[in-house]
Amino acid sequence: TIQGDELDVEQRDLRIVELAGLCHDLGHGPFSHVFDRGFLAAKGITDWDHEAMSGAMLDHIIDTKHLDTIPAEDVRSVQSMITAAHGGVGAGAAPRREKLWLHEIVANGRNSIDVDKFDYLARDSLYCGVKLSYDFNRVMQFSKVIDDEICYRYSEYMNLHELFHSRAIMHRQVYTHKKAKAIELMVVDALLESDAALKLSDRIWDPAEFSLMDDSILDWVENYRLFGNLFTVEDENICAIERAQVLCEGVVMGVAHTHPAGTLLGNPAAPPPHNMWTQALIDRLRRRDLYKFCNEALIPAEDVERGQWVPPTAADVVNSYRGSGVRMRPEDIVVQENRINFSMRNLNPLDSVHFFDSLESTQKRVLRTNQISSMVAPVFQENTLRVYSKNSAPEVVQAVQDAYDAWLVKRFGGKVQTLTPSKAPRPARCDTAPSEDLHPAVKRLRADFESPTL
Incomplete structure (x- = not known):
């Protein structure tokens, strides 16, 4: 609405962007990122990504459903928009040389500000009851195209910062709960x-x-x-x-x-x-027993930055145990490293954003250091290390927790705990009450439950 007809947006452009938005996640496997980042990673498969598969799935759908109403050039543009965050590689994807800014709408590989992020953050926070403080409507309202890229009004830099901060909040409170x-x-x-x-x-x-x-x-x-x-x-x-x-x-x-x-x-x-x-x-x-969370610790940022951080193996945790009476095996322990960032590893995505001073501006510029609030933290990624016990026996869970705490003390000289460790389960009331003290109806239910014929 700011630039109107000067962008020369055609009906075809709108259709291509809509198709890219609808099809950009066709390539997700079962359980979304659990499939590629969990299952395939555990299998050692690293040369597969869901964006490229989305492009391949689009071809498959068009071929099997005989959808000859979509020109081949438009299909390639859609595939390019889907894979734009990964450099535009994929199933025959090749960006159009004109209107490159269209490729920053669905999947923005330059600074990760895109409608995909607007969509999932708004939807997931709503259904999970998490309050977020950024306003994506203002982000779109105060944006314009300068030199074939989407730029934003300087006054919105804190709103954009909150966009990435909100992403980190959702990862911490929901996605990596x-x-x-x-x-x-x-x-x-x-x-x-x-x-x-x-x-x-x-x-x-x-x-x-x-x-x-x-x-x-x-x-x-x-x-x-x-x-x-x-x-x-x-x-x-x-x-x-x-x-x-x-x-x-x-x-x-x-x-x-x-x-x-x-x-x-x-x-x-x-x-x-x-x-x-x-x-x-x-x-x-x-x-209702899950893998038992034992503990989580924050990894010092300086260790990660200096390349001095190597996560322990399950065997390292087991070998740190100094107790007795509990037999632990590495295969019963899961050591999991979590990385929560602003979408670009340890980099500030706002460094890749261009701004303009007023809606009439025709020049873009980067964010000046002396114009950034001192309240904005200079760190954009945190690493934490969790340990789970597959064996849910309370004594084993406690032993794994003790072993992990011992490893932390040995590695860092102390514990840097970020979450409440696992607590021992409360004993069931019916297990602690003598049978003669139970109501006759409860006795009958207990007998039925313990019956081998069930």
């Missing part, structure tokens, strides 16, 4: 366990195969005996599917399952009978 990450870890474990049989990591290269995978993939694992005829599975992979079934049942109900002997998956070569898994499932289901 300790319970949410515990469930994500369980999903990843379930996918890893079933990959040998279902070949999930092999399906990411073919859009037709990839399109068959969505969040219902856990149903494949849970009901493998029903869907098993759809796959060719070798006998040695059946046990892996059965172990993944236990994990998936826990994910769906918000619980994790531990082998009755105390380990998560038991001995892969000799899994317990299915009825034992079922008993463990019912028991854990009633207690």
Whole structure:
């Protein structure tokens, strides 16, 4: 509205940007970023990204649905806008030489200010009840195109700072919440366990195969005996599917399952009978048990900046344990490093933003240092290190927490705790009350629950 017709925006431009906005996340795998940043990363697959797959999926949809109403040049422009944040690479993507500013609307690789961020921050904060302080309407209202890039009025620099600060808040309070990450870890474990049989990591290269995978993939694992005829599975992979079934049942109900002997998956070569898994499932289901968060510590920024930071392995944590009576195994511990930043690692994205002084300005400029509020922190990324216990036995959780605390003291000379550590669960009331003190109706319910016929 500021520049009107001088931008020469055509109906075709609007259609291309709308298509890019609608299609930019077509390439997300099951459970969104959990699939690529968790599952595929654990598989060692680093040359796949969902933006490129979004472009490939768009081609696949056009070909299979015979959508010949979209010109090939427009399709390439849409793909370029989708992959713009990654340098415009992708499925035949090649940006149009004119109106390059259009490629900064959906996915902005220059400074990460784009409508994708406006959308998910507004939606997620609303449904999660998190109050954010930035105003994306003002960001759009006080923007204009200068020298073929989107620039912003200087007075909005604090609003833009709050945009990135709000992103960090959402990551800290929602996206990396300790319970949410515990469930994500369980999903990843379930996918890893079933990959040998279902070949999930092999399906990411073919859009037709990839399109068959969505969040219902856990149903494949849970009901493998029903869907098993759809796959060719070798006998040695059946046990892996059965172990993944236990994990998936826990994910769906918000619980994790531990082998009755105390380990998560038991001995892969000799899994317990299915009825034992079922008993463990019912028991854990009633207690709503997740992977147990033990503790989190803030990693000193100077260690990261100097390249002196190397995260510990699970074995390092186990070896730091000085207690006795609890047997810990590295495979029962998850060491997870979280990075929360302003979208550009440890860089300030506002350094890549150009501003103008007034709506009539035709010149752009960078933000001057002496014009930045001293209240704006000069650090744009923080690293934290978490430890989870897959074994939810209270004594094991406490032992893992003690081991992690000991490692922190050895590495940093003290603990730098950022979250409340895991607390021992309260004992169940019915377990502490003698049977003779219970109401007769409660006694009958307890007898029914403990009956082996259930």
